[in-house]
Amino acid sequence: MGEDAPILAADHVSLRFGGVRALTDVSFSVNRGEIFSIIGPNGAGKTSMVNCISGRYRPTEGSILWQGRDITRVATNRRAALGIGRTFQNLALFGHMSVLDNIMVGRHHLLSSGVVQGMLWWLGGAQREEIAHRREVEEIIDFLEIQAVRKAPAGTLSYGLRKRVELARAMALKPQLILLDEPMAGMNLEEKEDMARFIVDLNEEWGMTVLMIEHDMGVVMDISTRVMVLDFGRQIAIGSPEEVMAHPRVRSAYLGEEVEA
Amino acid sequence: MVALTPAGDYRTSYAADMTIFPTRNSRIAMLLGIVLACAAPLVLGRYELGLLINIGTLGIAALGLNILVGFTGQISIGHAAFFGFGAFMSAWLHEEFHIPVILCIPLAGLGTAVVGLIFGLPAARLKGLYLAIATLAAQFILEDFFARARWFTGGVAGRMTENVSIAGIVFDREESYFYIVLGFVVLMFVGAANLMRTRDGRALVAVRDHYLSAEVMGINLAYYRTLSFAISSFYAGIGGALYAHYLLFVSVEAFNILFSIQFLAMVIIGGLGSVMGSLLGAAFMVLLPEVVQALVDQLAGGAIDRTLKLGANISFLREMMVGASIILFLVFEPNGLAHRWRLIKAYWKLYPYSH
Numbered sequence: 001m002g003e004d005a006p007i008l009a010a011d012h013v014s015l016r017f018g019g020v021r022a023l024t025d026v027s028f029s030v031n032r033g034e035i036f037s038i039i040g041p042n043g044a045g046k047t048s049m050v051n052c053i054s055g056r057y058r059p060t061e062g063s064i065l066w067q068g069r070d071i072t073r074v075a076t077n078r079r080a081a082l083g084i085g086r087t088f089q090n091l092a093l094f095g096h097m098s099v100l101d102n103i104m105v106g107r108h109h110l111l112s113s114g115v116v117q118g119m120l121w122w123l124g125g126a127q128r129e130e131i132a133h134r135r136e137v138e139e140i141i142d143f144l145e146i147q148a149v150r151k152a153p154a155g156t157l158s159y160g161l162r163k164r165v166e167l168a169r170a171m172a173l174k175p176q177l178i179l180l181d182e183p184m185a186g187m188n189l190e191e192k193e194d195m196a197r198f199i200v201d202l203n204e205e206w207g208m209t210v211l212m213i214e215h216d217m218g219v220v221m222d223i224s225t226r227v228m229v230l231d232f233g234r235q236i237a238i239g240s241p242e243e244v245m246a247h248p249r250v251r252s253a254y255l256g257e258e259v260e261a
Numbered sequence: 262m263v264a265l266t267p268a269g270d271y272r273t274s275y276a277a278d279m280t281i282f283p284t285r286n287s288r289i290a291m292l293l294g295i296v297l298a299c300a301a302p303l304v305l306g307r308y309e310l311g312l313l314i315n316i317g318t319l320g321i322a323a324l325g326l327n328i329l330v331g332f333t334g335q336i337s338i339g340h341a342a343f344f345g346f347g348a349f350m351s352a353w354l355h356e357e358f359h360i361p362v363i364l365c366i367p368l369a370g371l372g373t374a375v376v377g378l379i380f381g382l383p384a385a386r387l388k389g390l391y392l393a394i395a396t397l398a399a400q401f402i403l404e405d406f407f408a409r410a411r412w413f414t415g416g417v418a419g420r421m422t423e424n425v426s427i428a429g430i431v432f433d434r435e436e437s438y439f440y441i442v443l444g445f446v447v448l449m450f451v452g453a454a455n456l457m458r459t460r461d462g463r464a465l466v467a468v469r470d471h472y473l474s475a476e477v478m479g480i481n482l483a484y485y486r487t488l489s490f491a492i493s494s495f496y497a498g499i500g501g502a503l504y505a506h507y508l509l510f511v512s513v514e515a516f517n518i519l520f521s522i523q524f525l526a527m528v529i530i531g532g533l534g535s536v537m538g539s540l541l542g543a544a545f546m547v548l549l550p551e552v553v554q555a556l557v558d559q560l561a562g563g564a565i566d567r568t569l570k571l572g573a574n575i576s577f578l579r580e581m582m583v584g585a586s587i588i589l590f591l592v593f594e595p596n597g598l599a600h601r602w603r604l605i606k607a608y609w610k611l612y613p614y615s616h
Binding site: 056081094118119120173 | 276278279452453456461463464466467474475477480482488
């Protein structure tokens with residue numbers, strides 16, 4: 001299929017846990033270069049949708065297409081090499097590792113040194129490889145302005161910094177598509193502005209397509225190319241931010257207004 | 262705690278920023294330590310050298326267990342069985358195939374790694390208490406195998422083995438065998454430190470710290486959980502082989518579950534997730550009985566000795582001290598001797614300030 005197919009598509013995805021219907025018949029596609037946002041009230045199924053894409057959950061019905069290819073059954077750890085990176089809603093850093101090591105874990109699928117080369121360090125080329133990748137990782141560190149904490153254990157950082165380190169780790173995968181699960185939750189205004197700038201830059205300058213879940217409507221409406229709204233696991237609207245804002249069912253889901261007709 | 266580096270310590274290349282010992286002084290101290298260790302046979306007696314050899318062999322095996330428990334966050338209560346397998350395998354390889362002993366030792370490590378890989382397969386699926394029970398099964402299966410496989414172990418009678426000899430030089434005394442052990446200790450510890458600063462070492466720690474996000478980062482959980490068992494057993498096998506060619510006799514009953522628990526004690530006391538801590542823990546466990554013995558000797562003939570019969574109960578006393586020290590470490594220093602050492606270093610650097 002190649003370049004013309006959307007980078008990612010969900011095709012009639014449903015997800016059930018016993019009697020709970022987390023997602024019902026959700027279809028959408030993300031085009032290359034977009035910032036695509038998923039919004040919706042709590043429990044709408046946003047994170048479940050992202051989990052289906054990253055491989056944490058397997059849809060009960062429907063399929064996930066990556067550049068036209070069905071990846072519904074591809075193992076979670078193989079999706080990194082496909083070009084899918086993600087951050088988590090509740091921080092999921094490696095707490096005892098330094099920030100630098102956390103980010104280097106993101107390079108995992110790009111590195112090739114195994115146990116033996118690793119142990120031999122100087123002889124098997126592991127050192128050369130580490131240095132080459134360290135150089136690229138330092139670019140990400142510069143970009144996200146976390147130079148000062150490179151050597152600090154990730155578990156000791158403040159919440160805003162941890163979110164940033166998590167973004168750095170996801171970027172280190174060199175993903176074509178980056179999934180951001182509430183990148184700004186719990187941040188103050190200044191941190192949010194920084195994060196919004198990072199997201200726009202990594203989209204425009206680093207060429208990553210972004211799929212983002214976010215509750216802050218100001219940010220979503222400002223930076224998104226397109227927005228999808230979920231409510232109770234169903235897609236109720238999809239389109240440009242303006243269209244979605246004007247949609248009566250969105251207004252009802254968010255403001256509790258009655259839907260006329 | 263951010264790593265403390267002295268003022269003026271500038272790193273101008275990434276290679277300089279990735280060294281195992283971060284400062285020039287720490288590198289000099291380590292080299293000096295190795296030189297001092299090389300001089301030990303000139304100064305120390307055979308008994309003391311024997312203790313050092315024990316610290317080295319057990320330290321290598323403890324490092325293996327630390328990679329499994331401390332770095333990957335798994336559990337094994339069958340480590341002594343792997344240690345024993347390495348001991349028997351090295352002795353067997355030498356006797357059956359007449360391979361030089363010095364080659365038998367690494368080969369025994371590889372053989373034990375394969376066995377560890379097989380017993381590690383359940384680790385791909387099991388965690389916590391369930392994995393502990395699975396490794397307990399490994400302990401008993403291997404112990405039973407040792408008792409029955411007479412072609413391999415000599416059965417309950419045990420198996421004699423030979424000294425290491427290289428180019429006609431026989432390493433049959435503590436003074437000379439010490440260097441063999443020292444060489445392996447340096448190799449194995451540098452190897453582990455290197456592993457931990459590369460891809461697969463980081464993957465192991467990632468699996469420990471947050472396996473769900475490790476998986477999203479492209480890490481195959483089942484592979485690394487099993488690999489961790491193989492590496493751990495490799496170290497146990499090397500340690501066991503060194504132990505065999507020191508004692509020259511390997512007997513089945515040595516590798517029981519108590520010994521496995523002692524390995525766990527070594528990594529807990531030394532410091533989970535610390536390469537050097539493994540050696541410190543092994544040193545602690547080897548020297549503790551000596552300290553107990555010295556204390557009892559001091560008290561000999563006194564009132565305490567007469568009422569408690571210390572001399573007659575010395576073996577129980579040792580076990581109790583081991584148990585007590587594990588409990589005390591868990592309560593007061595759960596991060597082990599390695600962490601205590603870091604605190605001491607920080608204290609010297611920061612004095613007279615506390616932060």
